[in-house]
Amino acid sequence: MLVERxxxxxxxxAFASGxxxxxxxxxxxxAVISGPVASGKTxxxxxxxxxxxxxxxxxxxxxxxxxxxxxxFGVMEQLLRDARQPAPGPLPPLLVGAxxxxxxxxxxEPVATEVLQSFHAELGRTSAQGPVLIALDDVQYADxxxxxxxxxxxxxxxxxxxxxxxxxxxxxxxxxRTPPGALEELLHPTxxxxxxxxxxxxxxxxxxxxxxxxGGEPGEDPAGTAPAGLLAGSLHAATGGNPLLVHGLVEDxxxxxxxxxxxxxxxxxxxxxxxxxxxxxSALLIVHRVGADGLRVAQGIALxxxxxxxxxxxxxxxxxxxxxxxxxxxxxxxxVLDGGRFRHAGVRAAVAESLDDEAVTRLRRRAxxxxxxxxxxxxxxxxxxxxHDMSPPDEEWVxxxxxxxxxxxxxxxxxxLAVSCLRMAxxxxxxxxxxxxxxxxxxxxxxxxxxxxxxxxxxxxxGAVRAGQLPPVDALRLVGDLLWNGWVDDAVTAMRxxxxxxxxxxxxxxxxxxxxxxxxxxxxxxxxERVEATLSPLHVGAxxxxxxxxxxxxxxxAAALHGVLAGGTAGGTAGEGTPEQGADFAxxxxxxxxxxxxxxxxxxxxxxxxxxLVLADQLGTATQWADRLLAEATARWPASSTAILRAIRAQMxxxxxxxxxxxxxxxxxxxxxxxxxxxxGIGAPLSVLIxxxxxxxxxxxxxxxxxxxxxxxxxxxxxGLQYLYARGRHELETGRPYAALTDFTTCGRLMxxxxxDRSTLAPWRVGVAEAWLAxxxxxxxxxxxxxxxxADAGPRVRGTALRALAAARPVGERPPxxxxxxxxLQADGDWYELxxxxxxxxxxxxxxxxxxxxxxHTRRAWRIAEGCGARKLRRSLQSEQxxxxxxxxxxxxxxxxxAAALxxxxxxxxxxxxxxxxNREIGAKLFITVSTVEQHLTRVYRKINISxxxxxxxxxxxxxxxxx
Numbered sequence: 001m002l003v004e005r006x007x008x009x010x011x012x013x014a015f016a017s018g019x020x021x022x023x024x025x026x027x028x029x030x031a032v033i034s035g036p037v038a039s040g041k042t043x044x045x046x047x048x049x050x051x052x053x054x055x056x057x058x059x060x061x062x063x064x065x066x067x068x069x070x071x072x073f074g075v076m077e078q079l080l081r082d083a084r085q086p087a088p089g090p091l092p093p094l095l096v097g098a099x100x101x102x103x104x105x106x107x108x109e110p111v112a113t114e115v116l117q118s119f120h121a122e123l124g125r126t127s128a129q130g131p132v133l134i135a136l137d138d139v140q141y142a143d144x145x146x147x148x149x150x151x152x153x154x155x156x157x158x159x160x161x162x163x164x165x166x167x168x169x170x171x172x173x174x175x176x177r178t179p180p181g182a183l184e185e186l187l188h189p190t191x192x193x194x195x196x197x198x199x200x201x202x203x204x205x206x207x208x209x210x211x212x213x214x215g216g217e218p219g220e221d222p223a224g225t226a227p228a229g230l231l232a233g234s235l236h237a238a239t240g241g242n243p244l245l246v247h248g249l250v251e252d253x254x255x256x257x258x259x260x261x262x263x264x265x266x267x268x269x270x271x272x273x274x275x276x277x278x279x280x281x282s283a284l285l286i287v288h289r290v291g292a293d294g295l296r297v298a299q300g301i302a303l304x305x306x307x308x309x310x311x312x313x314x315x316x317x318x319x320x321x322x323x324x325x326x327x328x329x330x331x332x333x334x335x336v337l338d339g340g341r342f343r344h345a346g347v348r349a350a351v352a353e354s355l356d357d358e359a360v361t362r363l364r365r366r367a368x369x370x371x372x373x374x375x376x377x378x379x380x381x382x383x384x385x386x387x388h389d390m391s392p393p394d395e396e397w398v399x400x401x402x403x404x405x406x407x408x409x410x411x412x413x414x415x416x417l418a419v420s421c422l423r424m425a426x427x428x429x430x431x432x433x434x435x436x437x438x439x440x441x442x443x444x445x446x447x448x449x450x451x452x453x454x455x456x457x458x459x460x461x462x463g464a465v466r467a468g469q470l471p472p473v474d475a476l477r478l479v480g481d482l483l484w485n486g487w488v489d490d491a492v493t494a495m496r497x498x499x500x501x502x503x504x505x506x507x508x509x510x511x512x513x514x515x516x517x518x519x520x521x522x523x524x525x526x527x528x529e530r531v532e533a534t535l536s537p538l539h540v541g542a543x544x545x546x547x548x549x550x551x552x553x554x555x556x557x558a559a560a561l562h563g564v565l566a567g568g569t570a571g572g573t574a575g576e577g578t579p580e581q582g583a584d585f586a587x588x589x590x591x592x593x594x595x596x597x598x599x600x601x602x603x604x605x606x607x608x609x610x611x612x613l614v615l616a617d618q619l620g621t622a623t624q625w626a627d628r629l630l631a632e633a634t635a636r637w638p639a640s641s642t643a644i645l646r647a648i649r650a651q652m653x654x655x656x657x658x659x660x661x662x663x664x665x666x667x668x669x670x671x672x673x674x675x676x677x678x679x680x681g682i683g684a685p686l687s688v689l690i691x692x693x694x695x696x697x698x699x700x701x702x703x704x705x706x707x708x709x710x711x712x713x714x715x716x717x718x719x720g721l722q723y724l725y726a727r728g729r730h731e732l733e734t735g736r737p738y739a740a741l742t743d744f745t746t747c748g749r750l751m752x753x754x755x756x757d758r759s760t761l762a763p764w765r766v767g768v769a770e771a772w773l774a775x776x777x778x779x780x781x782x783x784x785x786x787x788x789x790x791a792d793a794g795p796r797v798r799g800t801a802l803r804a805l806a807a808a809r810p811v812g813e814r815p816p817x818x819x820x821x822x823x824x825l826q827a828d829g830d831w832y833e834l835x836x837x838x839x840x841x842x843x844x845x846x847x848x849x850x851x852x853x854x855x856x857h858t859r860r861a862w863r864i865a866e867g868c869g870a871r872k873l874r875r876s877l878q879s880e881q882x883x884x885x886x887x888x889x890x891x892x893x894x895x896x897x898x899a900a901a902l903x904x905x906x907x908x909x910x911x912x913x914x915x916x917x918x919n920r921e922i923g924a925k926l927f928i929t930v931s932t933v934e935q936h937l938t939r940v941y942r943k944i945n946i947s948x949x950x951x952x953x954x955x956x957x958x959x960x961x962x963x964x
Contacts, residue, residue, distance in 0.1 A: 004204040005044055008033075008195045012048045015193050016133050016166050017055065029166040030154070032187060035197030036333035037289045038244035038282070041170040042137050044197060048168065049135055057133045058083075058126055064141030066292075075146035076119060079134065083126045111145055116152045123153050123165065132157075132165045139169040140183065147182035172289070199241030199335060206232035212250050238275070238344045240335025244286065248279035275346045283336055283347040284354070290330040293319050295354065297327040302342065302352040303360075303367055303384070312374060316367050365393050372397060378404035379412075382421050399425045403438060410445065410600070415638075418445050436464035440474045443481060448600070451640040451677045455485050462490050468497040472505075476512040483524050484679040486713040492531055499534045503541070510542035511551035518558035522565050525754035526716035550601075553592050557608035560585040560592075564615045565718075565756035586616035593625050598632050603641055610648050614655070615760045617794035619829065620920040623652050643673035647685040654688050655796065657831030660869035663692040680711050683719025687726035694730045695832055697872020702730045718756070721747050725762035732767070737774035744768045759788065759797040766797065769804040781808035796833065799824035803837045806844075814844040826949060829918045831868035835861045839877060860914075901943050909936040914952040 002009070015031050033041045049059055062078035126132055134150070136142060150167070157165040171187070200208075209232055231253070239245035252275060287298045300317040301308065310328075314321040331337040342348035355363065368384035382405030385398065402425035409418035422442040429435040439461050447454045458481045464470050465478065475494045482491035495516075498509075505513055517539050520528035528535075547555065564585040589609035596602050606629060613622035626649045633642045650665035666688040675682060686705060693702040706727055714720045728743035744767035751757045751764065759765070765788035772780035785805035789798060799821040806817035818841040825834040842858035845851075858877060865874040902910065912922045919933045926933075941947060 002040065002043060002047060003207050004200050005040065005047075005197070008044055008197065009047055009051075011193065011195060012044070012168065013051050016048060016052050016057065016168065018131070018164060018166075029164075029193075030186075031166070031168045031193035031195065032171050033168065033195045033197060034171040036199070036242070036335070037172060037330060038242055038286045038334055039197045039199065040243040041172070041197050043243075044195075045135055045137060045168060045170055049133070052133050057131050058129060059133055059135065060123075060126070061135045062137070062142070062146075064136065064138040066141050069141050069143055072143055072145040073115075073149070075136065075142045076149050079146075079150075080119070080122060083122055111148045111152075115145075116149055119149045120153045120156055123157070127157060127165050134165065134167040136167065136169040138172050139186070140172050142183070144182035147186050151182070151186050200236070200243060200246060201241060202232050202236045205236045205239075205241065205246055208246060208250055209235070212254055240332075240338060240343060242286070242335030244282045245279060245335050248282035249275060251278045252276035275344055279344075280346060280350045283344075284350060286334045286336055287331065287351060290327055290334065291323075293317075293323050294327050294331070295351075297324050298331060298336075298351045299355055299363070300324075300367075301328070301337070301340070302348045303363055303387070304371075305341070305380075305383070308340070309374070312370055315370055316363065360387070369393070369395075372401060377408065378402075379408045379414075379417070381405065382409075382417070386417075386420050386424060394428065396430070399428045399430075399434065399438065402428070403441060406441060406445070415445060415449050419449055432464065432467075433469045436461060436469050437471065437474055439464075440470070440478060443478070444600075447640050448638040451638075452674050454640075454677055455679070458482065458485055459487075462487065465490050465494045465497075468501070470494070470497075472498045472502050473509050473512055476509070476516055479516055480519060483527060484681060486680055486711040488527055488530075488713055491527065495531050496534050499538050502538065505538065505542050505545060507545055507547055510545035511547045511555065513538055513542035514547070514555050515551075515558050518555070518562045522558070522562040522756070523718045524716070525718075525756070553596065553602075554605045556588060557592050557605045557612070560588045560612045561608045561615070564612050565758050565761065567755075567758060583616060583618070586613050586618040586621065589613050589616075590618075590621055590625075593629075598629060598636060600637075600641075603637070607644060607648065610645075614648070614651060615758055617760050617796070617828075619652055619655055620918055620924070623649075623656070623921075624924055626652060639672040640677065643669045644681070644684075646672065647681075647688070650685060650688045654692055656829055657833055657835075657868050659692045659696050659832055662688050663696070663869075666692065675708075680714040680717050680719055682710055683714050683717070683723040686710070687719070687722040690723075690726040691729050694726075694733050695872075696869050697875070699730070699734050703734070706730055718761070721751060721756075721762050724750075725764060725767060728764075728767050728771070732771055732774060737771045741768060741771040741775070744771060757791075759791060759793050763788065763793070763797045763800065765791070766800045766804055769801070769808075773804065773807055778808040781805070795824040795828035796830045799828065799830070799837060800833050803833070803840060806840065811844055811847045815841060815848070818844060823948070827918060829921055831864050832870050832873075835864040835868065835870055835873055838864065839873065902940060906936050906940050906943075909933055910940045910952055913937060913949055 012031060012033070015029070033044055035041050049061070053059055060079045060082040062075045062082075064075060068074045123132070136150075139147075154165065154167060169186075235246065235249050235253075239249060255276060255278075287294050296317045296319060297313070300313050304313060304316065310321055310324060313328075314324045317324070319327075328337060328340065332339075336343065336347060342351070352360070364384045364387045368381050371381045371384060378401050381401050385402065402421040406418040406421040406425070409415070409421060419442065422438055422445065426435055426438045426442065429438060439457070443454070443457050443461070446457045458478070461470075461478060462482075465475065465482070470478065475498050479491045479494050482488075482494065502509060513535075517528075517535065520531070520535075589612040592605065593609050596605060598606065610622055610626055610629075613619075613625065626645070630642070630645055630649055633645055637645075646665050647669040650662050650669060653659075653662035653665055666685040669685045670678075670689075678685070686708070690702050690705045693699070693705065710723065714723065724743045724747040728740040728747070731737075731743065732740035744764045747762050748757070748764040748768065751762065765784045769781045769784040769788070772778075772784065781804060785801045785808070788801040789805070793801060802817050802821035802824070806814040806821065809817065818837055821837045822834065822841060825837055838857045838861035842854045842856075842861060845857065846854035862874060862877040865871075865877065908926060909922055912925065913919075919930050919937075922928075922933045923930045937949070940952075944952075946952065
């Protein structure tokens with residue numbers, strides 16, 4: 001089916017019928033149909049021939065062929081056979097003798113006069129019977145002898161009237177190459193009918209689709225595909241409108257089987273055309289038809305990709321630049337290329353696969369070398385080295401190019417390519433030292449790609465560490481990985497090698513020394529005890545070296561984390577810490593987070609800052625930053641890094657008393673990163689899970705978690721302290737106070753020894769006090785509770801210490817202590833501990849004979865326990881009610897007039913305040929400023945006639961889960 005060709009058909013028919021003057025060639029007539037390869041020139045010619053056959057023209061046809069170009073008079077033989085139809089006779093004797101291929105006349109020699117006159121006479125006899133139309137397809141492949149004869153004859157026949165002879169030829173893309181003289185002579189006239197056949201437009205492609213759908217066989221469902229208009233656009237983009245390619249794609253699209261020749265060829269879900277066998281076969285046919293060098297040039301483009309410089313492409317395929325340019329232009333005209341790249345990935349793959357394995361390897365190696373010599377980006381060179389599972393050449397430049405390419409790939413977020421580059425580089429290194437450096441770079445990426453293989457990758461470097469083969473900077477960077485996996489001896493060996501090899505570090509090494517010293521002090525204190533003497537001189541030297549601005553934030557974050565644990569100030573003074581001193585480090589962490597962009601390099605800095613905020617008791621700020629960063633990390637970071645961030649967020653949820661959220665986050669963290677990849681850091685999510693499950697009353701789950709094996713070295717780290725405290729909570733709640741007491745006191749002893757006795761890390765004194773309470777020693781309870789109150793406790797820990805202290809006092813002395821505990825916990829926003837304190841306060845009032853106050857506090861405790869997931873506490877509060885009494889809930893009664901006067905905004909703020917949220921958290925939850933929260937609460941106090949947050953009535957409580 002021909003579309004968008006009506007104008008060309010009309011012009012050619014008018015030309016052949018003699019109705020238009022056309023253009024005279026001597027006394028004959030000549031028309032040329034030209035256009036790109038496979039643009040429909042032959043189909044157009046056949047359409048005109050069909051019309052002229054009906055009109056009574058004598059048709060003489062011939063087809064040029066590259067294979068027969070060297071056979072003299074091959075085209076003349078085809079024309080004469082048609083001239084003898086329907087009563088064939090012998091060919092002219094002179095032409096028969098001249099067409100013997102074994103002794104062809106030279107193209108430069110003139111054709112014998114006898115041959116010219118013989119064909120002229122034969123053509124004259126044919127034209128005497130009626131108008132003659134000579135059609136020569138692919139004239140550029142015609143033998144020069146035939147062209148000489150045809151030119152001679154045309155000059156001797158009239159254009160119109162009796163004996164008229166007309167000629168229509170199709171001229172293919174190969175004519176742009178140097179044509180033979182005879183072809184120049186035939187096509188030379190300044191006047192002539194020239195019909196240019198171009199690509200189809202989108203409208204033409206749409207018409208083909210519609211007609212093909214209408215003519216579909218039963219069972220075909222064109223309506224089930226994308227609408228023709230939408231499909232036509234994507235189909236046109238994939239083919240450039242080339243009719244042969246368009247027909248191939250259309251047939252593939254409507255095919256029942258829709259075979260896929262390559263994974264990239266499958267149709268997209270958005271309805272783009274399916275590219276299968278017909279389309280790819282058509283594309284390869286076009287590539288072959290653009291000339292003898294077409295396939296080689298196309299293969300070079302397929303291997304080098306788009307944008308390859310012309311000289312480089314010519315050198316790769318060993319073809320002249322002029323020819324390469326001609327082939328590339330022909331392929332672009334034919335719709336195969338667009339801007340130097342293949343329009344369809346499947347065509348590129350098919351062209352590349354037309355090479356055998358040996359040829360691919362040879363060409364890719366050559367391409368890589370040429371790109372390297374031309375100074376191309378390392379990633380482009382690496383793509384050639386990595387192509388087709390080939391082994392790279394054994395040349396000195398290969399490993400470094402691959403390492404540089406891996407760095408570029410990581411910057412471009414092409415992590416898989418980076419891994420492939422480094423794995424290949426590792427196999428081409430010429431020394432163990434060089435190989436170890438590549439493995440270190442690979443270690444960083446493996447953590448992001450396949451964390452399950454990361455420990456094994458780190459372990460592979462142990463030999464290089466022990467042999468001292470690593471450069472000092474790389475060795476120190478590896479120490480953290482070794483310690484995380486619990487390989488302390490190897491880490492210590494690495495640090496000793498560096499200390500022995502370096503007397504005065506440069507800026508890069510100084511930054512690593514300062515960072516490592518802070519990490520050891522804050523996370524691996526037992527290791528620091530082993531290497532303090534060795535590392536100290538190097539640390540002193542490093543402290544005198546100015547570091548780069550890129551390292552300043554990282555070192556400041558590490559120092560802030562160490563400082564807040566040590567109880568010093570931001571200026572570096574150590575001593576008895578206070579919440580105010582911790583706030584200095586929190587300000588540092590907050591400032592750093594405000595300047596950071598989330599990248600792989602800033603990941604450790606982000607973690608250190610968030611932990612600093614948590615340990616400085618700035619949970620509101622920490623939570624806001626963590627939620628923002630976690631949302632961004634989920635989209636950009638790998639699961640390995642997101643898991644650690646999620647574990648930190650789980651600690652925040654636990655300290656807010658949001659038990660269900662804490663458990664969910666910790667479980668997600670352990671799902672995202674396999675347990676064996678957590679190393680000693682497993683203590684962070686595991687301790688949250690144990691403590692949250694215990695508080696929820698799920699002791700069976702907590703017992704299973706406690707029974708899981710943990711790395712031996714974990715208890716010598718900060719993570720071990722969290723684990724000991726969580727295990728102690730589980731033991732205390734399951735009736736094993738002595739075991740709990742052992743864990744709490746061990747935790748406290750290690751914290752004091754390591755200089756990180758910070759209650760925000762683990763309030764071990766409160767745990768000891770509660771264990772002694774279970775054992776009946778009220779004196780010990782009071783001793784440890786008061787010791788905790790005298791230490792660096794913030795509102796949350798002070799509230800829990802006051803609750804423990806109240807339990808050791810006579811019942812009459814408990815309400816004031818518990819009321820203060822409730823106020824502190826409510827201000828700090830710890831739901832679970834607030835529910836426990838309210839429960840004790842309700843019990844105290846009950847024992848003192850005040851049922852109204854008892855019910856008020858018990859009701860609030862039940863509501864809060866329900867909201868935070870403290871199921872066991874909620875059940876215990878429900879069971880304490882009188883037989884047949886419903887669970888504590890807000891009684892159905894009319895609201896006081898004063899409370900009814902509250903606006904919706906005031907009620908929302910008051911409800912959240914009654915539930916225990918801080919002003920900052922209320923502002924974040926309702927998207928208002930802290931100042932606005934304070935103004936709302938002031939109006940609420942005035943309207944309902946109270947003066948403190950703790951006096952907010954339970955009737956204001958709403959389901960905070962349904963508040964914005």
